[in-house]
Every structure is written in C-alpha cells, then in structure tokens.
Amino acid sequence: MSNNIEALPSILDMCCGSRMFWFDKQDERAVFSDIRSEEHTLCDDRRLVIRPDLIADFRALPFADDSFPVVVFDPPHLERVGDNAWMGKKYGKLNKETWRDDLRDGFAEAFRVLWPHGVLIFKWNETQIPTREILALTDEKPIITQRTGKNDKTHWILFVKGKGND
Template identity: 85%
Template sequence: MSEQTILDMCCGSRMFWFDKQDTRAVFSDIRAEEHTLCDGRHLVISPDLLADFRALPFADNTFPVVVFDPPHLERVGEDAWMGKKYGRLNKDTWRDDLRAGFSEAFRVLWPHGVLIFKWNETQIPVSQVLALTDVKPIIGQRTGKNDKTHWIIFVKD
C-alpha cells in the first residue's frame, strides 16, 4: 500500500475519482450507506473513515493535498435521489458548517499544501461560500450544465 497523501474529506460515492480505490487517498465521509436510485443504479457511500468534516481526526499539517466537495443542497426532499447522492446541508447551520470545514481543511494541510474545492451553485452562489474563508483561491474553473459547478484551488500560506 502506498503512502496516503490525499484526504477526500467528503468522499460520498467517489464520483469524480478515476480510481475509486486509489491507495494514495484517505476517503472520509460522515455517512456510510447504500441506495438503489430511481433509475436502478446502485449508489454506495463507503468511506475508509467515518468522520465529520467539521472535526477531522488528523493532526495539523498531515496532508499535502485535501479535496473538499461538501453537500451543496439545502432544499432537497428526505427521499430524493439528489440528497442521497450528494448529501444535504442543514438550512440553519450551513454557513457555520462550511466555515468549519474550510478551517479543518487548512488545518490538516501541509504549509503550501493544495486544497481542491468543488461547489455546485444550483441553490447557493459560490460567492457566498467563498466568503466563509479568509484564504483566497488561486485558480477556478466553471464546468457542468450551465457552468454551475466550480472547481477552485487554494494553496495554504
């Protein structure tokens, strides 16, 4: 097994990973569950480590790379497949939750480490989310249907 140098702090079903079993990564999520989606596909959320991104169980300066792809929906039905696939934000605490997530991501990053942040602004504009951290991003790219998904790179000072 190779050294684990990447933390995916909200891995979900590892949708964007080329190798969903990449041994360089620690896949972490607050939930472990399986669902059959409305189209018959099987959704598996099986993290290596059950952990809350607001309170990560790692020492300071542990990883050179962190991936932060938190839930982005605050309005989604309890049984909706979008909620099962992407998770859901707490409508009352999402700002505090994401602020704590950014803080934890930067805490566990090495100095000059890279944070890869993904956000879909279908419900909440990315500008409101970026306001939750004092660290300024260095690179950003919009993708997806209607350019609503943002991939944003930060470097820890």
C-alpha cells in the first residue's frame, strides 16, 4: 500500500460531476475528481455546478497504486446527446468511437488506485448502452447489484478488489 495513506482522503470519486448523489457535497472524506469544471444555467433557471477538487481524466488518475479503500465510478453514460442538451451537461458525454476503450481504461484505473480488498461503487444508467456491455469491459466480477430509477435503468454495482489484481 501507498506510504501516504494518511495524507489522502479515504474515498475517490473519479467522475464527480455535480456530486448529485452525495449527502454532503463537501464531504472531507472524499477527493472529488472530474475532467471538467464548469457552470450552466438549466432551462428552469437552476444552476448546474461542476467544481471538482481535482481536474483529472479517469483514464489516467494522478494517484499511486493502492491509494484508496473506496472508489466511486459514475462515468458518463450517454453517447447520443446534443451538445447543448441539459442531460449532456449534467452527466457528460461518451465519445462514440472510443467509449469502450475509455471505460475499460477507467475500470483499470479504478482497480489500480484501489486498495487490495477495497470497494468500487460503480453506477451505470443503461438508457442507451446495456449494463452487460459495460461489465464486459472489466475482468473483475461484481458482488452486489441494485437497479433503481425510472424503469430500473440505473444500476448500482459493488466490486471488491481481489488481493492480486494488478
């Protein structure tokens, strides 16, 4: 394990966006990371604020191996969304040509920075891409899943990193 364990918070949110599912959006136990930092006014005049603690690409995280006991991975799940659509602003957008490689790399990075026996909390909405296609992008096997949301399209999936999964 990393020598700087005490210096880092215990949770990494790799794609925090607006931190929408966090009880405490300023939770000091977490490092909130995202590739973008921006603000938008939505059509109903609400503000969408994406302000990560750290600007970073989930495909190449700036942390040492085995840095966190808990990682949250809620990547963009839409590949077909307009440039000015509020869904794209809120959730981000997948690259149509590279999304499989991007998410495969994201899983690899999540497990790389996760402690052995650490927990990965993965969230996916299968409105456009079925969850089975996403789970095929990692060799890790999930242990728990829960479907939620409209028509049960959102999947919360829990993984535990094995001891020798380098």
